[in-house]
Amino acid sequence: MNELEKIVLKSHEAKSVAANLSTEVKNEILILMKEELIKKGDIIIKANRQDYQKAEKDGLSKAMLDRLLLDEKRIVKMAESLQEIADLPDPIGEVISGTTRPNGLKLRQIRVPLGVVLIVYEARPNVTVDAAGLSFKSGNSVILRGGSNSFHSNKTIVSMLQEVLKRKKLPEAIITFIPKPEREVLMELIKFNQYIDVLIPRGGKDLIEMVVENSRIPVIFHAEGICHLFVDESAEKKMCESIVINAKTQRPGVCNAIETLLIHKKYPYIKELLEELIKKKVELRGDPETAKLNSAIKKAVEKDWRTEYLDMILSVKLVDSAKQAIDHINQYGSHHSDGIITESYTHSEKFLKEVDSATVYVNASTRFTDGGEFGFGAEMGISTQKLHVRGPMGLVHMTSTKYVIYGEGQIRS
């Protein structure tokens, strides 16, 4: 058994301890963890400097560097999320359904932890805190494997969370950090399906594909967000402009921002809408018809309809009907968040029914697809798969169920 397997086995062995903690104890620990992070903020900042300097040398983009950077204010905000998680109701032990069968057997379906959750991520250090907090509150052992850019920050943060576990006489392995940022270690890690119950990859397309391709552990993944808005013939002009601008520009780097705009050919204000977008410095890439409408519009190529720009770029296509818009979305989209802007009752209901996405909207910005906006509190990501959870993944989705059956000697005949 090599060192990595020993680490994973320890997490596996800690899962029954994690699963059987009371809500009171879990909440107390989450709050102690919050306090620990705030108290030792200067140590986190020091570790973060190491990551930042290396990232600067490696030539990371300004946006990436900003996402990595931690200061006192950000650390407090990050730590506060543990308080929010403590404040959420504990899903473990909830009775989801219950019946008494004709033979007298009493069935109870109860919410239980998943067991050992492996979370692989590339993003900011605050994901470490959210992922650890959500996993802990839902009674799971968690193995965290963060990106190499925030290696020292993540390692320092986890050691502080473990310090609290230790103080409370609990196994540190309830929250495990993999101290090796190498790709080969990740490849080895995702093979331990005998110890790990669920794998949650959070990151770019390449990471997700690599993980799905190479692991036998059941996966909850979040594919990219190629989101659409369809401006119907009857869309109200002002509402339409405000929603389209919001969905594209309010925060273009996130997965629920739109990447493609579909416009009904008979919508009377096509030119005005496109001019508005150009004014907001959005680069437009249009199909041949759209491209003719304004000299600032570049020609879109086939690949544009399948691209998650995560930038101030938008592909635009004119369509003849709601049906054509729906077909385009189902063919090219990533089944994340798509909306229609319309005054037509029939088209709105048709769109909601036929667009095969995790979240579908009428007359609202796609930017609302988010655990916080849905009222779930902190989120583990947004699932675009169809099994287990679809859409924002909150605390309750970090659980499984079991049937508990009370008998009086029943046998099957």
Next chain:
Amino acid sequence: MNELEKIVLKSHEAKSVAANLSTEVKNEILILMKEELIKKGDIIIKANRQDYQKAEKDGLSKAMLDRLLLDEKRIVKMAESLQEIADLPDPIGEVISGTTRPNGLKLRQIRVPLGVVLIVYEARPNVTVDAAGLSFKSGNSVILRGGSNSFHSNKTIVSMLQEVLKRKKLPEAIITFIPKPEREVLMELIKFNQYIDVLIPRGGKDLIEMVVENSRIPVIFHAEGICHLFVDESAEKKMCESIVINAKTQRPGVCNAIETLLIHKKYPYIKELLEELIKKKVELRGDPETAKLNSAIKKAVEKDWRTEYLDMILSVKLVDSAKQAIDHINQYGSHHSDGIITESYTHSEKFLKEVDSATVYVNASTRFTDGGEFGFGAEMGISTQKLHVRGPMGLVHMTSTKYVIYGEGQIRS
């Protein structure tokens, strides 16, 4: 695009038709399918003879031959399951949850079909009918890939179901049969993750492992059933005997029959219980202590604790405590169905809490883990995984969800 891809693509294209059928239409079709199978029973029997004769030549066991055989009575029973499925409430369109957010957005979480479901199975021809019926009622396109032993029976049955679809002017590809029983075809089939949403393998360990290893399609699997009963010190003698005998012998070839019996050393009637089992022609394989109790008991080896016999064989181990029994089950079991027989309140609750299985019992036979017994109606199998569904998988588990959001121009700030 080769022939197989064309078949799969057709199923993919049919999924939106399947998804949007009304409950009335679906039920009418299910009943027509039932009538079709009964009316043309003689054609099914003819095809079944072909399979049977080949299977006889291939030297299949008597039990396997019996499972394969169809006669008029069995065909009627098989067809009647379509009536039962028609009688079940339609899960599609159910509103699972709904809220109005502070900003006025109206959220509705709605049950929707999975899309295209690939079901790979080895078992009896009636699985073809159940799988097709459950998939159809839950609004999915289904691709059926049955075992080679029942190839002609399956093909004939599916052609009759398709005949009804055709008569009702619906695409036959809503229910697709893969007319190639070769292993290489299966290997190719499970690679079409761009067209297939969910893969459900039903069969032996080798099939499941092969599928999990080689497919990127999200899988709902059913691992083997290494089920246990633990006879506690305080177990009531008569109830204990009756439950143990039932769980082992009532139908030893199924996944919810027990394979290992754990007995508390202080249970006063160990010898009598073992004698009772021997009298019922159960071959016992015991740990060293148990083996001393009766000359008919063979010595168990390590592998016995991990074996799903599916036969009149039972491994037996004496334990010192409920804790030791729980640890054994969590280590060696397959997390399917495990029970305790006890009069101790504390031990019963401890067992229910700490045994990490899909279904846990107090004072009842493990044989009740079954969709019908749980009140779900027909079942697609029993899931031992932790995501999406755990335990019996019924009609409702053949679905996903989507969020439908009604706005009035909301944008995110």
